[in-house]
Amino acid sequence: MTDAGAGGGGRAAAGAESASIASILRTRRVVVCCGTGGVGKTTTAAALAIQGARDGRHAVVVTIDPAKRLAQTLGLEQLSNTAHEIDRTLWDVDDTAVAGGRLHALMLDAESTFDDLVRQYAHDEDQASRILGNGFYRNIAGSLSGTQEYMAMEKLYELHATGSFDLIVVDTPPTRHALDFLDAPRRLTRLLDNRIFRLLMTPARAGFRVGTVAAQAFLRTIARVVGTEVIDDVLAFFRAFEGMEEGFRTRANEMLALLGSDESAFVLVTSPRHDAVVEATYFADRLAEGSLAVEALVVNRVHPRYPGARPDVLRARADQLLVVDGEDVGEVASNLDRGAALALAAQYENLADLEELAIREERELRGLEQRIGTVAVAHVPELAHDVHDFDALRAVAHHLV
Amino acid sequence: MAGKGGVGKTTVTAAMSVAAARAGMSVLIVEVEGKSGLAACFGHPPLAYAEAELRPGVRARTLTPDDALVEYLEDHGLRRISRRLASSGALEVVATAVPGMKDILVLGKVKQLERGGVADLILIDAPAAGHAVSFLLSAQGLLDAVRVGPIRKQAADVVELLTDPARCQVMLVTLPEETPVTELVETAFQIEDRAGLALGPVVVNGCVPSIAGLDTATVTLPDPHTNGTDGDATAATLAAAARFRLDLERRQQEQCDRLAHALPLPQIRLPFLFTADIGPAEIDTLADALAGGIDALDPVAQP
Numbered sequence: 040m041t042d043a044g045a046g047g048g049g050r051a052a053a054g055a056e057s058a059s060i061a062s063i064l065r066t067r068r069v070v071v072c073c074g075t076g077g078v079g080k081t082t083t084a085a086a087l088a089i090q091g092a093r094d095g096r097h098a099v100v101v102t103i104d105p106a107k108r109l110a111q112t113l114g115l116e117q118l119s120n121t122a123h124e125i126d127r128t129l130w131d132v133d134d135t136a137v138a139g140g141r142l143h144a145l146m147l148d149a150e151s152t153f154d155d156l157v158r159q160y161a162h163d164e165d166q167a168s169r170i171l172g173n174g175f176y177r178n179i180a181g182s183l184s185g186t187q188e189y190m191a192m193e194k195l196y197e198l199h200a201t202g203s204f205d206l207i208v209v210d211t212p213p214t215r216h217a218l219d220f221l222d223a224p225r226r227l228t229r230l231l232d233n234r235i236f237r238l239l240m241t242p243a244r245a246g247f248r249v250g251t252v253a254a255q256a257f258l259r260t261i262a263r264v265v266g267t268e269v270i271d272d273v274l275a276f277f278r279a280f281e282g283m284e285e286g287f288r289t290r291a292n293e294m295l296a297l298l299g300s301d302e303s304a305f306v307l308v309t310s311p312r313h314d315a316v317v318e319a320t321y322f323a324d325r326l327a328e329g330s331l332a333v334e335a336l337v338v339n340r341v342h343p344r345y346p347g348a349r350p351d352v353l354r355a356r357a358d359q360l361l362v363v364d365g366e367d368v369g370e371v372a373s374n375l376d377r378g379a380a381l382a383l384a385a386q387y388e389n390l391a392d393l394e395e396l397a398i399r400e401e402r403e404l405r406g407l408e409q410r411i412g413t414v415a416v417a418h419v420p421e422l423a424h425d426v427h428d429f430d431a432l433r434a435v436a437h438h439l440v
Numbered sequence: 441m442a443g444k445g446g447v448g449k450t451t452v453t454a455a456m457s458v459a460a461a462r463a464g465m466s467v468l469i470v471e472v473e474g475k476s477g478l479a480a481c482f483g484h485p486p487l488a489y490a491e492a493e494l495r496p497g498v499r500a501r502t503l504t505p506d507d508a509l510v511e512y513l514e515d516h517g518l519r520r521i522s523r524r525l526a527s528s529g530a531l532e533v534v535a536t537a538v539p540g541m542k543d544i545l546v547l548g549k550v551k552q553l554e555r556g557g558v559a560d561l562i563l564i565d566a567p568a569a570g571h572a573v574s575f576l577l578s579a580q581g582l583l584d585a586v587r588v589g590p591i592r593k594q595a596a597d598v599v600e601l602l603t604d605p606a607r608c609q610v611m612l613v614t615l616p617e618e619t620p621v622t623e624l625v626e627t628a629f630q631i632e633d634r635a636g637l638a639l640g641p642v643v644v645n646g647c648v649p650s651i652a653g654l655d656t657a658t659v660t661l662p663d664p665h666t667n668g669t670d671g672d673a674t675a676a677t678l679a680a681a682a683r684f685r686l687d688l689e690r691r692q693q694e695q696c697d698r699l700a701h702a703l704p705l706p707q708i709r710l711p712f713l714f715t716a717d718i719g720p721a722e723i724d725t726l727a728d729a730l731a732g733g734i735d736a737l738d739p740v741a742q743p
Contacts, residue, residue, distance in 0.1 A: 077446025077620075106619045175537050182539045182574075213445055260518060261534055266589045269537045313717050314477060315446065345681060348673045378656065385653035386678040389685050392714040399717075423687065425618040 059415045060306070060335050061440040064091045067304045069199060069207050069297065072337075073326075074308035075318035076213025079339035079419075081105045082426045082435060083308045084210040085113060088142060089130050089429070090436040091206040095137035098206040101194055103147050103187065105210075108427035110146065118148035120155070122198070130429050143204070149190035153180040156193060160286035166279060175276040187212045189291075196294040199302075295329075304334040307411070311341055311400035316407050323411045335415040337439060338404060342397050342421055350391040350398070357387035441565055442572040442631070443613035444623055448645040451718050452613045452710065453565045454481040455726035460561050461497030462731065468559035469500035472546050472575075473567055481723050495720075499559070505535065505542035508549045516590060540578030541591065547579060548594045551601045566610075573627060576602060576610070576635040605638035613643045614699070616692035616709075625702045641706040641737060643730070644696055648689050649711045654682055708733030 063070060064087060072084040081102050088100035099122045102115065110116065114125055122143035130142055154171055161167035170176050180186060188211065195209045262270045297303060305326055309319035323333050360380045408416060419438040426435055441456065443449040457467045471478055471487055479487050482494040491501045513522035535541045554562055566572045579598040582591065602608050610631055614624040624642070631637050673681075700707060710729045713722050 075445060077444060107622065178536050178539050183536050257530070261530070264513075264516075264518075264589060265534060265538050265541070265591050269534075273533060273537045310446075312446070317477075343681075343684065345673060345677050348677065353673065378653075381653035382656045383678075385651045386682050387673075388651050389654055390673055390678055390681040393681050393684065396714045399715075421688075423691070 059440070060087070060337075060417055061090075061094075063304045063306070063335060063415065064094060064096070064206065064440070067302060068205055069195060069209070069303035070306055071195070071209045071211065071298065071303065072306045072308050073211045073322055075315055075322070078308050078310045078315050078319075079426075080213070080308045081109060081210045082432070083306070083337050083339065083419075083439070084208045085109065085144075086426075086432045086435040086439060087306070088144070088206065088208040089432050090440055091208065092130060092140040092142035093136035093433075093436075095140045096206040097139075097141045097143075097204050098208065099143035099145065099198060099204045101145055101147055101191065101198070101207065101209045103191060103210045103212050105146065106425075106427065108425070112428050112432070113144040113146075115144055115146040117146070118151070119145050120148045120151045120194075121145065122204075130433075132429070145194075147187070147191055147194055149187045150180045152190040152194050152197075153186065156287070156290075157283075160283045160290075162282065166283075169279040170276065170283075173276045173279060174272045176280075192294050192298070193290075196290070196297060199297060299329075299331055305331055306335045306337055307333045308337045308339065309407070310339050311403050313403055316403045320407055320410055323407070333411050333414055335417070336408065336411060337417050337419065339419045340421045341418045342393060342400060344397040344401075345390060345394055348390055348394045350395045353387045353391035353394070357384040357391070360384040360387070441563060441611050441613060442576075442627070443643075444620060444627075447613050447615045447620055449613045450478050450565055451481060451723070451726065452611075452643050452645055452730075453563050454478060454718075454723045455710070455730050456611070457498045457500075457561075457563055458495070458723055458727035459731040459734065460563075461495070462727065465497070465560035467498045467561045467563060468553065469494070469498065469563045469565060470550060470553070471500065471502040471565050472504075473565075477718070478565060481718055481720070483720050503546050503549055505545045508545040512545060512548065512594075538582065538591070540574070540581045543575045543578035544582050544591065544595050544598060547575075547598045547602070551597055554601065554607065573630045573635065576631060576637060580635065603636045609638045609640040611640045611643060613645055615646045616644050616695040616699075618695060621695045621699045621702075625699065628703050628705070639705055641708050641733070642699065642703065643733075644699070644707050644709045646712045647692055647696070647709040648685060650689060651685075655686060706737050708737075 070084075070087060072080050072087070074080050081104075084102065085100050085105075088098045091098035100113070102110070102113065105113065105115065114123060122145040125142045125144055127136075127141070130136070131140075157170050157176075158167045161170065191209060191211055195207055198204055198207050258270060298305075307319055307322055307326075309315045319336075326333055361384045408414075417439045419435055422431070422434070424431065426432060441449055441453045443452075453469060457469050460467045468491070469478065478500060479485060479492075479494065482498070484492065484494050487500055487502045489502055489504070489507050491499045493499050510522045513519065550562065550564060553559075567575050579595045579602060582595040583599065612624055612628055612631075614620045628639055628642075632639055696707060696709070708730060710726050710733075713725065
């Protein structure tokens with residue numbers, strides 16, 4: 040793994056305006072939220088899109104598997120492959136947003152997106168229907184690992200190409216590895232390029248070379264394990280797909296070029312928990328390897344700090360108040376009765392706990408922030424309720440900008 | 441052990457292994473996803489395919505589909521092509537053609553370990569989130585898709601293992617928060633109804649422990665020391681912090697109640713640890729809580 044400490048620099052070092060999340064929302068056309076599962080990525084994406092709309096932009100948020108109540112808020116009861124507009128009165132109840140802004144949302148339907156792509160690149164309807172009806176293709180579109188990540192980016196590219204939106208905020212699937220997301224197009228083309236299956240498809244052209252004979256034997260062995268029907272399906276797919284790879288490859292490259300352009304910004308979302316920070320660091324490194332800079336860091340669910348308080352001092356205070364004698368708790372502070380001493384000691388213990396937690400979170404985040412370099416950082420406090428209505432989303436957006 | 445990402449599934453798996461080892465059982469933890477903090481919980485370097493002892497009575501290993509496939513083919517007299525199949529990328533193609541095949545290879549290996557009596561208890565640190573359900577459904581799905589061949593036999597054996605409550609149970613892990621609880625309830629019904637697996641108690645991780653006396657402390661109390669200097673805190677700060685915790689405890693309790701209402705399964709609550717990152721000492725603390733929770737279960741409900 041490369042040292043990303045200096046690698047985050049691409050665009051920031053190239054002299055783009057000193058980024059804040061507000062300026063990213065004003066100037067970029069594409070914002071990709073990435074991070075591990077359970078850190079509030081979808082919520083962050085929705086809040087960013089709302090903020091963009093409120094700033095007068097024509098925004099769309101592409102969500103992936105949002106929690107049910109958030110989905111309801113965004114009017115996304117089911118998968119939809121086209122963006123639908125959210126009524127302004129819902130996200131601008133008090134009529135304070137900049138005029139002209141619009142807000143759209145969609146929930147990614149990876150399978151239909153893939154189908155559309157096949158229809159677009161097929162030479163004719165016959166080729167398209169042969170592919171779409173193939174069992175092996177249905178597995179690729181429906182369940183191949185990496186397909187959802189790939190289609191999220193494809194949908195982004197498609198929305199960008201329509202020119203209808205000036206701010207596209209994309210949520211990414213909660214996959215463990217950034218690799219899946221960055222490599223998804225390449226993974227598919229690698230699958231299509233698989234040497235053994237290519238050899239099998241072209242016995243006539245390849246003649247009776249050793250490779251082909253070996254491949255045939257190999258295939259028979261696989262068929263013995265999983266059954267011949269499965270292999271027939273695979274071969275039918277490769278035959279039907281022939282000639283389309285180039286179109287897919289070109290589009291995938293254009294998509295990666297868009298992500299790497301000045302129009303796009305990556306926002307890394309995390310929580311201050313140790314495991315989330317480890318994952319976030321991995322994401323930052325992988326993005327840097329792909330020459331994609333993280334331009335903003337959003338830390339959700341940060342616990343409050345209580346300036347001046349020191350856990351060791353607080354715990355000592357609690358100990359002074361209470362003398363533990365076997366099961367019995369007595370008091371030493373003579374001016375307090377037993378109940379008051381117990382209560383005060385509890386307060387000291389609690390503050391020490393919370394402050395220790397806050398210090399630990401700060402330490403975790405310091406390492407991450409140093410690693411990704413100078414980027415806009417926003418901390419969103421631990422909120423009293425899960426975020427699933429427009430008021431709460433606006434409150435989150437307020438912390439973000 | 442199953443649960444959505446970020447709920448501490450791996451930590452709970454580690455604590456479970458320690459609790460079982462203390463009760464005199466030999467435990468094998470099986471990691472089915474490449475990367476996890478499991479070994480780090482024991483202060484041990486990352487795991488490999490070969491077994492490693494993490495502490496007395498607790499062994500662990502990883503189990504990847506590629507490794508399982510090579511072993512499977514070798515066991516079936518196909519040694520010559522096994523490496524080539526895994527290394528050529530053909531597995532990727534075959535696995536795409538037969539969804540769930542990777543999961544079946546892994547679960548088939550688990551079944552083999554179980555039948556071989558390698559440990560008193562095998563803990564599988566299952567894939568995160570929605571994949572846990574498809575992981576457990578893979579065998580049934582494969583039975584429907586593949587009509588003949590050794591893979592079908594493998595799938596049938598796996599279904600038999602998974603659906604026998606005396607041999608296999610799923611312990612779900614969650615946090616006392618709205619979305620994780622909602623998703624856990626959905627997952628529970630899918631695992632029980634669609635995959636036909638038995639559910640053990642639910643582990644609610646990260647419950648903020650109560651401090652005796654804190655609930656009476658929301659009124660500002662007089663104390664000559666609370667003047668806010670030298671690392672001390674003012675009475676107002678103490679009161680604000682107390683309110684924060686009490687509010688958090690109340691919200692967590694609401695979620696535990698909601699979970700109990702939606703899912704009639706016993707709950708084992710594990711404490712939130714304020715002080716340190718998860719290491720051997722913290723795993724011991726959680727194992728204590730887990731063992732206590734298991735002891736407190738209705739004995740009739742236990743197998």
